[in-house]
Amino acid sequence: MEKRPGLLPELIIPVGSIAFGIYYLSTVWELPFQAKVVGIYVAAAIAILSFILFIRFGREIWSGQKSWGIEGFFSDPVSEARRWSVLALTVGFIVLMPVLGFVVTIFAFVFSAVIVIGGVERIKAAAFTALGMTIVAFLVFIVLVKVRFPTNTIDQTLKDLFL
Known part of the structure; x- marks a missing residue:
C-alpha cells in the first residue's frame, strides 16, 4: 500500500498562527484604539489565510492526496534542516532583539528566513522582502502604535525622523 503524505505537520503553522493571533489580541485589548485596530487586522489576516489553508487541506484529505498522519515529515533531510534552521532563527530573533534593536533584528530575521527557505539564489528577493517587512513593521509598531x-x-x- 502506498503511503500518502501526512497532513498533521502542515497544520503546525496555521494552528500556531491562530494561537498567536488570539494571544496578540489579548495583549493589545487594553491598549489604545490604534493598538486594538492593528491587533484586529493581524488576527483577521491570520484567520483568513488559515481558513484558506484549511479549505485546501480539506480538499487534499477528501481527494485522497493526503492522510491525517505525519508520513513524510522526517523523510526529507533538506526540509527538516530548514525547519530547524527557521526555529533557530526565531530563537535568535527573540534573544538578539534587546541587543540589536527592533529594525535590525526584523530585517536580519526575515532576510535569513527567506534565504534558508528559498536558497541563496533568492538573495535579491530576500533583501526586498526583508526591507519591505521591516518598513511596514516599523511604521505599524513604532510610528502608529508607538510600541x-x-x-x-x-x-x-x-x-x-518619523516622530
Whole structure:
C-alpha cells in the first residue's frame, strides 16, 4: 500500500498562527484604539489565510492526496534542516532583539528566513522582502502604535525622523 503524505505537520503553522493571533489580541485589548485596530487586522489576516489553508487541506484529505498522519515529515533531510534552521532563527530573533534593536533584528530575521527557505539564489528577493517587512513593521509598531521595543542607534534615528 502506498503511503500518502501526512497532513498533521502542515497544520503546525496555521494552528500556531491562530494561537498567536488570539494571544496578540489579548495583549493589545487594553491598549489604545490604534493598538486594538492593528491587533484586529493581524488576527483577521491570520484567520483568513488559515481558513484558506484549511479549505485546501480539506480538499487534499477528501481527494485522497493526503492522510491525517505525519508520513513524510522526517523523510526529507533538506526540509527538516530548514525547519530547524527557521526555529533557530526565531530563537535568535527573540534573544538578539534587546541587543540589536527592533529594525535590525526584523530585517536580519526575515532576510535569513527567506534565504534558508528559498536558497541563496533568492538573495535579491530576500533583501526586498526583508526591507519591505521591516518598513511596514516599523511604521505599524513604532510610528502608529508607538510600541516601546528595545532600540539601538538605527531605531532611534528612524524614530527621530518619523516622530
